[in-house]
Every structure is written in C-alpha cells, then in structure tokens.
Amino acid sequence: MKLYDGGKAPNPRRVRIFLAEKGLDVPLKPVDMGAMEHRGEEIGCRNPFRELPVLELDDGKVICESVAICRYFEELHPEPALFGEGAFGKAEVEMWQRRVEHRLFMPVAAVFRHLHPAMKEWEVPQVPEWGNANRPKAIAFLEFLDTVLGERPYIAGENHSIADITAFVSMQFMKPARIEMPEGLNNLQRWYEKQAARPSAQA
Amino acid sequence: MKLYDGGKAPNPRRVRIFLAEKGLDVPLKPVDMGAMEHRGEEIGCRNPFRELPVLELDDGKVICESVAICRYFEELHPEPALFGEGAFGKAEVEMWQRRVEHRLFMPVAAVFRHLHPAMKEWEVPQVPEWGNANRPKAIAFLEFLDTVLGERPYIAGENHSIADITAFVSMQFMKPARIEMPEGLNNLQRWYEKQAARPSAQA
Structure with a gap:
C-alpha cells in the first residue's frame, strides 16, 4: 500500500492528520505539487483528475478523494471512530x-x-x-x-x-x-x- | 419522524429517491420553497442555514444535509446497500x-x-x-x-x-x-x- 502525498496542500494534509489520529503508518510517496508533478502520468493514470492524495492498495486498486481514503481506513480500523458511531x-x-x-x-x-x-x-x-x-x-x-x-x-x-x-x-x-x-x-x-x-x- | 420536504429542488429530491430505493415510507411535511417558506422560523429553528430537506426524529433530534439523512437510513436499513459494501x-x-x-x-x-x-x-x-x-x-x-x-x-x-x-x-x-x-x-x-x-x- 502507498499514499501518493501532496505535502502542505489541505487535502493531503487532512488524510495525514486522520491517519495520525488512527495511529496508522502508511508509506508515503511524496509528489511535488509546486513543480506540478501531480499533473504528470504517474498520478494521471491513477486519478483522471490529477489531484492528490491517491491511495494505491497492494493489489493495484486505487482510491482517490481524501474523504474516501479516510473512510476506507475508518472501516478497517474503527477505533477511534472519526466518522461517528x-x-x-x-x-x-x-x-x-x-x-x-x-x-x-x-x-x-x-x-x-x-x-x-x-x-x-x-x-x-x-x-x-x-x-x-x-x-x-x-x-x-x-x-x-x-x-x-x-x-x-x-x-x-x-x-x-x-x-x-x-x-x-x-x-x-x-x-x-x-x-x-x-x-x-x-x-x-x-x-x-x-x-x-x-x-x-x-x- | 417527519421529513421537511422541498418538492422539486434537487436535494429534497435525492432524499426521496433514496427512500424509495430503500422501500421506506417516511411522512413528509411539504415546505413551499417557491414561497420562501424554508426561510421562516419553522425551518430556521431546526436548520440554522434554512435549507431543505430536514429530518426530525420522534425524540425531536434533527438531521440536516441530504447525504447525512440518507446515511442515517442506510445505517438503519442496510439493504439494498446504496453507500457500498x-x-x-x-x-x-x-x-x-x-x-x-x-x-x-x-x-x-x-x-x-x-x-x-x-x-x-x-x-x-x-x-x-x-x-x-x-x-x-x-x-x-x-x-x-x-x-x-x-x-x-x-x-x-x-x-x-x-x-x-x-x-x-x-x-x-x-x-x-x-x-x-x-x-x-x-x-x-x-x-x-x-x-x-x-x-x-x-x-
């Protein structure tokens, strides 16, 4: 599993904060948004909208959209509940x-x-x-x-x-x-x- | 329970479609958005943003935001799953x-x-x-x-x-x-x- 990460931008940041609250350590692949690296093919072939973050699972499946990534981890690791109970x-x-x-x-x-x-x-x-x-x-x-x-x-x-x-x-x-x-x-x-x-x- | 409904507007409509897909019959309280009824106190005291729909539960608790209302019913009636499995x-x-x-x-x-x-x-x-x-x-x-x-x-x-x-x-x-x-x-x-x-x- 790896998380294509966008550094200081707000969506990448909220996923990292969410993971930290869950105590999860997901390998990050930094992507330099300032240098427009997210507009390149590495991200484009995983997310047609070329936005970050993007989560790639071990089987190659991909989840885009920060809140969708958070919800995936909420389902796998329900504690502490960050989407309510x-x-x-x-x-x-x-x-x-x-x-x-x-x-x-x-x-x-x-x-x-x-x-x-x-x-x-x-x-x-x-x-x-x-x-x-x-x-x-x-x-x-x-x-x-x-x-x-x-x-x-x-x-x-x-x-x-x-x-x-x-x-x-x-x-x-x-x-x-x-x-x-x-x-x-x-x-x-x-x-x-x-x-x-x-x-x-x-x- | 009652759903303050806004007729043809898209958010009220997607909640009604969601309920129909679930086979649920929730009593509706029509609110005439054309006549700006949703800006009045009946809605204002339940939703500070005076938007529809608004779900009021039997104990007086309120859920606003169409997708939040849908998620409430998804949790209570998981079949058919409309938020995924x-x-x-x-x-x-x-x-x-x-x-x-x-x-x-x-x-x-x-x-x-x-x-x-x-x-x-x-x-x-x-x-x-x-x-x-x-x-x-x-x-x-x-x-x-x-x-x-x-x-x-x-x-x-x-x-x-x-x-x-x-x-x-x-x-x-x-x-x-x-x-x-x-x-x-x-x-x-x-x-x-x-x-x-x-x-x-x-x-």
Whole structure:
C-alpha cells in the first residue's frame, strides 16, 4: 500500500492528520505539487483528475478523494471512530463534515484559487469576483462555529471527528488564502489551540 | 419522524429517491420553497442555514444535509446497500459520490444560481462569470461519465448507489439551469434512461 502525498496542500494534509489520529503508518510517496508533478502520468493514470492524495492498495486498486481514503481506513480500523458511531452519530458527523466542507473549506479554497496570483494556471478561469464573494461566507461560518463551540467541545458534539480535522485544515489554509481570523471568537480560538496541540497536527 | 420536504429542488429530491430505493415510507411535511417558506422560523429553528430537506426524529433530534439523512437510513436499513459494501466498496462509492457532487451537481447548481434571474434573492451576490465558468466543467464531467459508463453498468461499478442518484438528479437539474445535454454520449444516455425507468425516479 502507498499514499501518493501532496505535502502542505489541505487535502493531503487532512488524510495525514486522520491517519495520525488512527495511529496508522502508511508509506508515503511524496509528489511535488509546486513543480506540478501531480499533473504528470504517474498520478494521471491513477486519478483522471490529477489531484492528490491517491491511495494505491497492494493489489493495484486505487482510491482517490481524501474523504474516501479516510473512510476506507475508518472501516478497517474503527477505533477511534472519526466518522461517528451508531446511525444518529454517523449522520451527525456527516452533517457537520458537509457543513464545514461547503461553508468553510470550499469558500477558503475559492478565495485562494480565484485571487492568488500563483493559482492562475491551476484555476482556469480565475474569477476574482467569485473569490471575493467567498471571503464573507467563510467569516460568517467561523462566527457560527464560535457559537457552536461555546456549547460543546467538538464540532459534531462530544467526540473528536473528521469534521474537526476538516475545519482545522481549513483554518490553516486561511493563511495562504489571506483571510484574517476575525477577533473575539474565543470559543473557536480555544478549540483551534486544542486541535493544534494534538500530536496529529504535526502530520 | 417527519421529513421537511422541498418538492422539486434537487436535494429534497435525492432524499426521496433514496427512500424509495430503500422501500421506506417516511411522512413528509411539504415546505413551499417557491414561497420562501424554508426561510421562516419553522425551518430556521431546526436548520440554522434554512435549507431543505430536514429530518426530525420522534425524540425531536434533527438531521440536516441530504447525504447525512440518507446515511442515517442506510445505517438503519442496510439493504439494498446504496453507500457500498466492505471497506473498499464503501470507499469507492464515497469517491464517486464526491466526484459527481463536486464536478456535476455543484457546477450545475452554480450555473443555475448565478445565471437564473429567479435566483437573485437566493444567491447573493450572483456572479454571472462564475456561472458561465461552470457550464464547461459540467459538460466535461458528462463526457467523462460517458466513458466510465461504457465499461460498467453503474457509476461506482457493478451496483446501483447514491452516486447514481446524485448524478441522475444533477442531470434533471440541467433543464432549469439551461444546460443542454451534449449529443453523442450514448453510454450516458442509456444509463440515464435506465435510471429514469426505475420506480424511484417518480419520487
């Protein structure tokens, strides 16, 4: 088994954090996204969309899409449960994971991809107006999360989950996207510092 | 239990199709999205984002997000499996579901929301350039799906799954989004007609 890894980019990062939380050690094959190596044939023949990460199993089968890779490992190694437990618990994590992806992760990515000069070749066409429209969406969700985290320790409730990993990676991605963290979101800040202090945050 | 339903909109529709595939009869509470009823307090106190559908359980707990609602029912009623079976099967469905969502469902929605005059109050600000940028993305994915469906009966492989439901609903959503189906995609057309002939397509 090997994981074609993309370094600092947010999707490769959330898979590595997920694996660290599970205590799993999967051999990594580094792919230099800065040098556009993921656009080459080594990745292209495994993922038609030439995105990272890509997991290749020992029998040659391939899983793309970060959350699909995480779910594969969740099924094989259920503890600690990062996609929730029981029908309602799993639905709750899925609900929060989707909220974080659609209202924070994707808006931050849109700001980065549509406004950052380095993204000109990656996002064609860049639509700066769309990038700008996403900044307030991301901020509004951070404010919402601050309220949520005033009532419970983790985003989806009492337990740490993939929704926390996605939110943590999204917030770190705000720096290259040049979105400033709003002041006064103390619950969110406290949660962020706890996430950053987990050993998995170094992955 | 009751499902606050939003009629013809694509997310309410994919949950109803999912339930029909499972053979489940969940009481529906219709909400008139045309009359903006989903922006009122009945939905607002259950879903802060005022979107449909919303599932309310008998104990008052609430699940939002269409795929989270589907997953809840998958856990309670595993047959027929619409999220895949086994670790690799589940990962494969998740991979295809995400590809369809990100590369078809969301692009079609972006065309509709950013270009349709009726969406002015729903999508603020409308960014027509972003709407236009999404039309070729949707078309490119349809062409890709046509190749995939030349090799197997369903999007994620040998079995019908939620990825097929999401793709079917997305393609029906192309009509209000005013995206014309490209000609010559015969595999895709054959798959679409088989989906449309399933009893669940009437849900």
